[in-house]
Amino acid sequence: MTTRYGGNHLDFQGGEFNGPFTVNAGYHDHGPAPTALDALPAPAVGFTGREDELRTLLDALDPRASSEPEMVLVAALSGLGGIGKTALAVEAAHEACGKGWFPGGTLFLDLHGYDDDPVSGEQALEALLRALGVEPEHIPVRADERAALYRSVLAERGRERGAVLICADNASSPEQVRPLLPGDVRHRLLVTSRSKLPQLGARLLPLDELTPQEAYELLERALRIADPADSRVVDETGPAAELAAFCGHLPLALQIAAALLVLDRDKPVAELAAELSEFHDRLVHLDDGERSVRAAFDLSYRRLPPDQARLLRLLSLAPGAEVTTEVVTALTGADTPPIRTLDALARAHLVERGSGRGRWRLHDLVRAFGVGVVAGDVGLREEGEAARQRMLEFYCRWADAADDRLQWLPGKPEPERFSDREEALAWFDGERAGLVAAVSWGKEERFADAAGRLAACLGVYLHWRRYFDDLITVCRAARETAHHTGDNVREAIAWNNLGGALQAAGLAEEAIEAHTRARDLYQAVGDRHREASAWNNLGGALRATGLVEEAIEAHTRARDLYQAAGDRRSEAIAWNNVGRALGQAGLAEEAIEALTRARDLYQAARHPHAEAVTWNNLGTVLRNTGRTEEAIEAHGRALEIYQQFEDWYRAGTTLQNLAFAHKDAHRPAEARAHYLQAADAYTRANAPTEAAAARTAANEILTP
Structure with missing residues (x-):
């Protein structure tokens, strides 16, 4: 007997039955197994940008x-x-x-x-x-x-x-x-x-971090979702932008920051931004109890092989936003560049390629994470300090060599490391941010000596490129380091250099105070030669504030001290400045005599760049006395030398002086041409304000 139910059956064939029997049978029609083919999570609330x-x-x-x-x-x-x-x-x-x-x-x-x-x-x-x-x-x-x-x-x-x-x-x-x-x-x-x-x-x-605008919109939208009436981001646009920047425009960090603001409705955006402004504590604050930037990074860090983890830690200690492969090699102490390790970290998005080939950078929050890892372990701190020392010594060697090339004069032994000024300037340009930041390490006793030596190598370059903000930063850091270590001579040098940086930046009154501090320190330690330098620089700051008589006295004191020391080159500098001050005081003949003395001393010392400075100053005094053609000749001599040195700012100044002279000679076409050339030179010298003024002057000249 066979009983069928659809395709299934109960087969009793061959069965023996004695008396009645009952069978309980159930039919189960198996449908297809369930699927999960609409399994996407819900879209992120407040998704913006991208x-x-x-x-x-x-x-x-x-x-x-x-x-x-x-x-x-x-x-x-x-x-x-x-x-x-x-x-x-x-x-x-x-x-x-x-x-x-x-x-x-x-x-x-x-x-x-x-x-x-x-x-x-x-x-x-x-x-x-x-x-x-x-x-x-x-x-x-x-x-x-x-x-x-x-x-x-x-x-x-x-x-x-x-x-x-x-x-x-x-x-x-x-x-x-x-x-x-x-x-x-x-x-x-x-x-x-x-x-x-x-x-x-x-x-x-x-995928990169959000743009500043997208980051701002994320913060604004997150607060509005929680409370449509929450206008803190709109009301505090500036602090909101700062907050977004301190979050590194990283969505996770921004979401945590927004959650912290939502949890504390009375907290101003500026207050949270201030809390995040402290770099070393930033990741402590970027934690809302459920999400943490540090925890997110730690997941990546724990999967790194030891060599990659070590390199990430050391990179977090490097100064500046970017480092070159050479600096990375110095940090690691390796004989060869760790290219494979860098590439592996780049594939993991823990290291980013910088602005050019052979340059590397860390996201700000990754850097903060690395610094925190190092700070939390005694052995890692020792490893990090040794790496920083190696990097500082590397910077000192190369910056010293580049500075030697910038200050080299014909007839002197050729510097070995850089073949010409252009190569030295290019190296400084590539490392500038790191060099300036590394000087601040001098606050730590272990690095004070090297940081001081590094600062001394940067003055000529930073002044040449007109990076006056950086120059002021370097000088102030060097001053603090010297004061902290009780080195009066280095502190005086730093004060003197700071005064020069302040004057170049147009802060003459602050420069007077700095040079006065330098002079007093030099006098206290009995360093007459450096005291002369402070007097000379003080005179320049006094001239800039219109205190001409005091300036003449200061420059004269410097000249006499240099003469007593037999330093003819520095004596020439003082004569030049005496001449400028005399000219400013209206004493033209005395000024011409002083400037001629300076020019002759520079020629004897074979110092052409300084000679050009004097030619230009001499041209100005000659023009003011009506000797226009002689002035044009003097400015022309100066311009020729400046162009050879690619000193475009001083070339711009000289071209402008030539324009003045041609205007006095009633030659408007020549004057206009020199103004336009001056604008081009100023542009090359990173002096846009002066360039704009020169173009305006050119446009104001009516030519036939």
Whole structure:
């Protein structure tokens, strides 16, 4: 006897039954296993910005391009922890689905790539097969069989329903992702990772921090979502921009900052910005109890091999926003540049390539993280101090060599390290930010000597390039270091240099005070030669404030001290300044005599650049006395030398003096031409204000 129910049956054939019997039978019609093909998380609340990145990502996901030669099956979105990769991926996935690109559904899987127990490729396949409706007992044990079944099920899904989008979030290695590649070209795989994954043959989309405007909008939107009446960001535009900058325009940090403001409705934005302004404590504040920037970075740091972890720590200690490969090598103490290690950190988005090849930088918050790691361990602090000492000595050697080249005069021994001024200036230009920042290390006793030596090497360069703010910073740092260590001579030198920097920046009254402090310190230690320098510089500051009689006296004191010491070159400097002061006082003949003495001394000392200074000053006095043609000749001699030295600021000044002289001679066309040449020279010298004034003067001249 056989009883059938649909395709199932109860077979009693061959059974022996004695008397009546009852059978309880139940029929179970098994439907298809449930699927999870609409598994996208909700879009991030308050998502803002990223318009260009979103457009690029959608272009890569578009399944309509499946027949194109540059067809994209895999898009890998990578970036620093907290940069907003998942939020952008989810936003793009929702928009793509809204366009109807993936009628077959979406699969979303967090691979937990940076957790202690990341999801393996086999585990990921099992999860995706279940999401696709495969019964657990039908999922193969072997990884290759799982991958084959996964591709087959996806292909069938594609034929029946259309393209599927698979989102693999938070991957840490190609091994996690490679088994998830679909075989059907209709489907797309979107991967997010803190590391670039070039091994996948994917369209690589690195993600940077937000723009300042996008960061501002994120803060504003987050506060408005919590309370539509919260106008603190709009009311405090400046502090909000500062807050965004202190957050490094990193979405995670900005979201935490917004949460802190939401939790404390009475807290001004400026107050939170002030709390974050302290670099060493920044990551302490960027924690809202649930999210932490430090914890996010720590996940990446703990996965680094020892050599990469060490290099990241040392890079966080480097001064300046960027460092060159040579500086990195000095930090590590290695004989060869650690290029492979740098490249590995760049792939992990923990190190970024800087403004040019061979230059590297850290995100501000990554730097703060690295500094915190070092500060928390005695052994790492010792390692870091040794690295900083090596880097300072490297800077001192190279800056000293570059300074020697800038101050070299014909007839003197040729400096070895730099072949010409241009090469020395280029090195200084590339390292300027780091050099200036490293001088401040002199506050720490261990680095005081090297930082002081470094500061002494930067004055000529910074003045030449007219980086007066940097020069003032360096001089003040050197002064504080010398005062802290009780070195009166170095403190006096620093005061004197600071006065020169202040005067160059147009702060003559502050310069008078600085040079006076220098003079008094030199007198106290009995250093008559350096006292002469302070007198000379003091005279220049006095002239700048109109105290001409006092200036003449100061320059004369300097001249007499130099004569007594037999220093003819410095004596020439003093004669030149005496001549300028006499000319300013209206004593033209005495001024011409003094300037002629200075010129002759400079010629005898074979110091052409200083000779040009005197020629230019002499031309000015000659013009003021009506000797116009002689003035033009003197300025022309000065201009020729300045151009040879590529001293474009002084060349601009001289060209302007030539314009004055030609105006006096009633030659407007020549005057206008020299004004325009002066504007060009000032532009090359990074003096835009002077350049604009020269162009205005040229435009005001009416030519026939």
